[in-house]
Amino acid sequence: MPVLRRSHRWPPPVVILLFSFIFIVSYAKSDEVEILLKFKSAVESSDPNFFSSWEQGNSACDFAGVVCNSNGFVAEINLPQQRILGFVPFDSICELQSLERIDLGNNSFHENVSEDLNKCSSLQYLDLGVNSFSGKVPDLSSLTGLKFLNLNNSGFSGIFPWKSLQNLTELTFLSLGDNPFDASPFPPEVLKFEKLYWLYLTNCSLTGQIPEGIQNLTLLQNLELSDNKLSGPIPAGIAKLNKLWQLELYNNSLSGKLPVGLGNISNLTNFDASMNMLEGDLSELRSLKNLASLQLFENQFSGKVPVEFGEFKHLVGLSLYRNKLTGQLPPKIGSSSDLNFIDVSENFLTGPIPPYIGKAKSLEFLRLANNQFSGELATSISQASSLVLIFFISHSHASEKGQMENSNSTTLVEVVDVSMNNLVGEIPASICNSSFLDVLSYMGNNLVGTIPECFGNLSSSLSHIDLQHNHFHGNLNQLQVLVLRSNRFYGQVNSSNIAVSFPRLHAIDLSHNNFSGYLPTKLFENLDAMKGGYGKQVEAEYMKDELANGVVYYVHGLSFTIKGFEIEFPSLLTTWMVIDFSSNQFSGEIPQTLGELHSLIVLNLSHNCLKGSIPSSFGDLSELESLALSSNKLHGRIPVELSNLGFLEVLNLSHNNLSGRIPQGKQFDTFTNDSYTGNLGLFGLPLSTSSDKDEGIPAKFYRENDDADNELNWKFSILMGYGCGLVLGLSMGYIVFTTGKPRWFITLFDTFQHR
Known part of the structure; x- marks a missing residue:
């Protein structure tokens, strides 16, 4: 009888491959957990519970701040603003083969970033901004898929590896500013990033001129090159960046006129070219009707302020101080319902203060000092109910006399400076409504009468009172402490002209x-109580x-x-x-x-x-x-x-x-x-x-x-x-102030020489 033999059948190859794959994947995922735990051991958070999910036995996909892809591999590490400190072990992190996003911004990471960062070749998003790293930025040439790079204010120094960026042509967002890099010219590599919509290179030691090739970045919406050492003209090519909504070039050494065609950037909302050496007129800006903020102070602009500025409906802030502007302010300036800030001081402007300024209900800051305005002052702002800071024509050449008028508009005012004018009359009682007053100066006018008793009820934050060179009368006979x-x-406590005594001053x-x-010396001579007179x-x-x-x-x-x-x-x-x-x-x-x-x-x-x-x-x-x-x-x-x-x-x-x-x-x-x-x-x-x-x-x-x-x-x-504090005994009793600058105290004595 023949013997039946049992045949041994092996599993099909596909099953073997499947089990092998499962084993490899499981091992790989286990390895990812180990990598993340190594990162955890290198850092610490001020929140003791933040890393509580980062434990052996948990899936890496369940770790706080970790995102996995559809295959279950770690794709993102998102830990921004978690108050984490320590160093980042990129040598292990970059072993995460599927890692596409690292966001460690706004923390307290320190020490050098190793060259291992260049091994994170799958990265598309890297944010290390606002940290305390040290040393140089490592080579980034292998990160060819990178679209977002933010190293702003991260503590890096030395020579920036601009050439390592030349293959990062997918970049759409580049922010490297506020780092103490070694001085270098504007990097030509950046001009190749034609997909870039955001470029922030403020305060990173750029020198030389802004290249004309900047016009190649046609998708730019934000361009910030401020706080550098750039010189020469603003390139004409910038006028071709018609998608820009923000252009910031302040605090450089730029010169020349505004480029022709700048007004064609119809989306421009914020333009700041202040603290440069720019010249010429402002006519190129008259069609920028969407401007919300225009900052051109401390330049050498001349000519008139375009009348169109008064018709900018979205204007919130206008700062043109310390230029050479002439003529009158646009009659409709202030008509924007959102206007909050105006500073046109230190120019050669003339004529009346536009009436719309007094109707700007959102206006909080008004500075018109050092010009040649004329007309009445108080009526010009009688309806500006939100004003918290007023500088009229301080130290100017205003010639027309105006009388100080009462108004209920001063309740929110923090600063009132109407010094060096020809104002007459008494200090208006409406000043007593100023619950938030910090600075008050009536210096150098022809004001008369007594100092209002309500001064003692002014804001507890009142820090500066300057009444010198007027014709006030009265005394401080009740001052005790x-x-x-x-x-x-x-400053100096100049008492050489004091004409009053302080018979009750004890301390x-x-x-x-x-x-x-x-x-x-004169002050000491008038301290009658200390002489034993009583x-x-x-x-x-x-x-x-x-x-x-x-x-x-x-x-x-x-x-x-x-x-x-x-x-x-x-x-x-x-x-x-x-x-x-x-x-x-x-x-x-x-x-x-x-x-x-x-x-x-x-x-x-x-x-x-x-x-x-x-x-x-x-x-x-x-x-x-x-x-x-x-x-x-x-x-x-x-x-x-x-x-x-x-x-x-x-x-x-x-x-x-x-x-x-x-x-x-x-x-x-x-x-x-x-x-x-x-x-x-x-x-x-x-x-x-x-x-x-x-x-x-x-x-x-x-x-x-x-x-x-x-x-x-x-x-x-x-x-x-x-x-x-100080205790002033006026006719209404003792008044306590606790803060201040010296001039009001010094001049408080000096004003009485005019009794």
Whole structure:
């Protein structure tokens, strides 16, 4: 009987291939997970949960920010604006064979980008912009399919590899600006990218001229070449880029006239060629009716402003300042319902302010300074209800007088400058409606009357008041406390023409600013309260004022630093007399007249540039408890008269050029080495003793009187505090300002010379 043998049949080849493919794909996908996890290990996010899905066991397609193609392979890594820091391991990332898109923009990646980036040959989209990379941009020549390249503000430097871009002819978007590349001419390689619609090469050290070949980029919608070192004319070929909606060429050294035909770019919405050396008239722009923003300031344009500018219905911003423009502004300028900003200052414009400006309800910023306009001012803007900044004809040659009129249009105004005109009348009461006022200048007019009491109710952000050279009258007899400590004031405190006294001023603190010039001698001469004119009170009296309605208002809420701690005082005694001009740039000698302020308790002139000797008249400051003159350039001997100061508890003369023997007796026997450090010419006690390094301000500001029940013995020291504001006592009481620039303070005194 024959034996039946079972035949062994192998699987068909197609089945073997299928299983092999599945195995390879599974292995490849597993490999992609490993690559992405390697990326994760090289970075970190401020959001601890962002990478929570990036875990072994999950599919790469489920990782946050990862997109896979239809075959399940990683095609995109999208991690923009995730606050990620670290370095990018392109050596592994570029092993993702199907990767077409990398978006890592707006993060904090750092270190160099390796040449391995060039291995991502399938890339179509690469965004590394707004990061902190270092070193050079690597070679990109293999990325021939790239359509989108953004390296803007990414930290790269050195020589940019322009030649490596020459084969990237598919590019439609190229942004390389705001990187400190080495200077180079405009790259001719870019002119071959005929599919380009976006070109941003601002601030990347381009030199030379803009090539005429720019006209080849006929699809360009955005062209930005600003903040470079480009020179020569704007090429005529730019006029052929009729799809442009934005053209920015500002801050270069471009010269010549605007190219003929520029007005044919009918879609142009934003044109900025400011801060160049362009010349000629503006007639080429008169047909650009779609302009929303036109910025041509700081050039040498001349001629008239085209009348068509007044008919641009979409115009939002117009800036033509610092040119050589003449004639009148277009009568319809301001008719655009969207107009927000006008600056035509520093030209030679004449005639009236166009009436439509006063009807522009969206207008917030108006600057017409340094021209030759004429006509009435206030009526020209009476309906501009959105204005927040007004500069009229400041420092101009306007000849026609106008009267300041009241208007309710100033409620949103932040800046009012009508200085150097021939305005007459009083400050309008409508200024009291200015809830957001920051700067106010009526300097150099013929205004009269008193300063409105409502000044105290103006914006808390008010920083600048300039009223000098007018004919205001009134006084500041109620001023008791003036504190401008720790601001950014600058300039000279020029008091040579002060014609009023300040009989109630008890405390003035200008410390920690940048004031300069001589100390204001005339101001010191008028501080009657500090001279002891009121005599000693038997009982403590607090600073107060009685308002018109009979309510008594006490000065309160002022903060002072007490041995490093800021404390708010509920009220202040009238016997508290302080001058603190420390940490400024005052120069010259210390006035002898300071010695007449017999009630002064604290005098601090330290950290300035004062020279000369210490006035012997300081020996007459019988109430003085703290004297600080350190860190100046004082020389000579320490006046022996200072040893008569029986209440002096703190003395700091360190870091000067003083010499001679240190006076002895009374309070001088209590001072330590720290009072005299840095004066190599001084000798005598206590220089041989140790220092306790106590630089406090005196412990006692309030003198004990004969009535034990009213004894006020303060056992801590007080220094004028940071950010105290200033307290102005006008007829309506005390007014507190907390911020400011120096001119309003300086000129506030000077204006009264016209009383």
